[in-house]
Amino acid sequence: MMGRERTNPFRRFFKYDPAKGASMCTIGGCQRVMSGNHGANLERHVRRFHPEEFHLATTNVKCEKEDGPPYDYGEPSSKKPCLTPGTLQIPIDSMVFKKPKCIPVKITADQILDACTELVTLNGHPFSLMEDSGFRKLIDPVLKGLGGSLVINAENIRENVSVVAAAVRSHINMELKDKLISLKVDSASYLDRSVLGINAQYVRDGEIVMHTLAMKEVKISHSGENLAAIIVDVLHEYNIDVGKVYTITTDNGSNIIKSLSQGQMEKNYGDDCDEETEEAIAETEDIMESLERSKLCLSEIAGPHSVMRGVHCAAHTLQLAIDDFLKEPSIANLVSNARRVCKKLNIKMPVFNCYTRWQSIFDMLECILELKDFCQYMAMSNPDLMLDDNVWDRIECLLAALKPAKMATKHFQTEQLTIGDVYGAWIKCHLETANVKSIYSDALAIAMKKCEKQLLDSDAILAAVYMDPRYSVLLTDREAEKAKQHLCQTWTAVELCSRLARDLQTDRSSDDDGTDRECDELERFLREKEDSRRHSGNLAAAPALGMHIGTVLQVFANEPRLKKDANVLMYWESWKHSKPELFQLAQLSLSVPATQISYERVVSALSVILSPHRCNLDNETLEDILMVQLNKKYGH
Secondary structure, eight states, X not given: OOOOOOOOGGGGGEEEETTTTXXXXXXXXXXXXXXXXXXXXXXXXXXXXXXXXXXXXXXXXXXXXXXXOOTTTTOXXXXXXXXXXXXXXXXXXXXXXXXXXXXXXXXXXXXXXXXXXXXXXTSOOOGGGGGOHHHHHXXXXXXXXXTTOOOOOHHHHHHHHHHHHHHHHHHHHHHTTTOOEEEEEEEEEETTEEEXXXXXXXEETTEXXXXXXXEEEOOSOOOHHHHHHHHHHHHHHTTOOGGGEEEEEEOSSOOXXXXXXXXXXXXXXXXXXXXXXXXXXHHHHHHHHHHHHHHHHHHHHHOTTOXXXXXXXXXXXXXXXXXXXXXXXXXXXXXXXXXXXXXXXXXXXXXXXXGGTHHHHHHHHHHHHHTHHHHHHHTTTOGGGOOOHHHHHHHHHHXXXXXXXXXXXXXXXXXXXXXXXXXXXXXXXXXXXXXXOSTTHHHHXXXXXXXXXXXXXXXXXXXXXXXOTTTGGGSOHHHHHHHHHHHHHHHHHHHHHHHHHXXXXXXXXXXXXXXXXXXXXXXXHHHXXXXXXXXXXXXXXXXXXXXXXXXXXXXXXXXXXXXXXXXXXXXXXXXXXXXXXXXXXXXXXXXXXXXXXXGHHHHHHHHHHSOTTSTTOOHHHHHHHHHHHHXXXXXX
């Protein structure tokens, strides 16, 4: 019985010996012996070590099927070298077509719109990014996958920024409804565009909450009257009466920061303030006076029964104390000598804004002290680096005296900072400075003690310290009495505010009872009389309210002192139901902004948004972008 015909073309390249049961390769003198005569093993050998013969054999088989066998089919090539065992074969990947891998993405149209809005707000990219070719290569396939239900371009992203900003304002409006609030007001400028920032702060659920109400571009004179008018307009946008403003915190010298161009982002420690910086300092003084006048204007608008008080930034008050200290002739001369050496060393540093410029002096002295050995060694060949041993000792003493202030300023930059926290940090700084016992520490401690009076020169500050059982023991009897009087007045304002809110709710309920009353002249006259009687009744009840809360405050004064590391906000949360009157007063007094250092983020936001290639944004778009960014709508 005959077996099946063997048609494997690769057998032609081998000589089979039945006696030995082995096949020997005949290609180009390879002569490799393989066990058996299995076609698959023979084909594998040819494919691995003789790729050209393999290609020829497979091609000939294809041609044979179509046109018959070629002329040289089966003729092994002896002219071409064969691959010896161990030689790498040609990768099969080069002969295989790979289809590009596509990945499924789970994303909604709203997520894409939010991401694009985040790009132009939080990330500071221009609206033109939406039209860039690289961005379109990324976004167009995604939009196509959504079936054309969403269009992304510069115009609709600009419109969405306005929509998101309006939603942020609406949310803030609901949050501030029927509340007494504290404001932080300051100004920042960048690329010749000045912005007035207005923040509202209050306490909720044991945490300090801050909202940016507006970032208004100011194109008119920065007079106190103009700034007050802008603040009043912003408050009215949120349905907030000026009488509901408890405090307004500003810098003693406004935090107006004049940004330098990109080419000036580095300068020498030894360089003095340039002309542009001097102009910024002069502008600071002008706006400082304007903000002070604006507080007076707002107090007049609020009326005689308002409890509104002005509060100075604690960080800037500390800066004033240090500036006075550094103006002492011997210290100024010491700093001048150190600056001269730094200028010769050509030490680079990032520019510090004028707000905390004394810290750049500290960093300069710290840097030069680290290079003391180098300066003394090089002074033999470069006399400009020469400083006497006495000068080096004085630099070390000055650094030791300033170090507590450096740490206190850093502490002032933390979030969730109450007036008590700031006052405690101030006292700690004063004590540590006095304990340094150097030739400079006593003078700095005296300067701080002098400015401490300015720090406490506000009834709202005294009230906040009084309501903080960690530090209330630091108040004198006179200060404690002033604090209680102010808290009694504040409680009257809180009660009147609550009554007006209840009356307003009653009026709305009456208007919504389904009757169709014509509001004619008689109706308006009767409503005015009703409002007048309510107001008179509220004012008549005010003394009784004050007497009641005065007794409660006197009892609170006998409470044991709280440990300094305790969380005073959570402490008052535990009193929310047992002492509701004190709880409300504590919520209000502890919400007073202690510093204005948070406005550095406003300047940072301006520098991101107003790049030299993006400084032509209209004022409404700029305000909307800042509203979205500063209220942390995205990225958190």
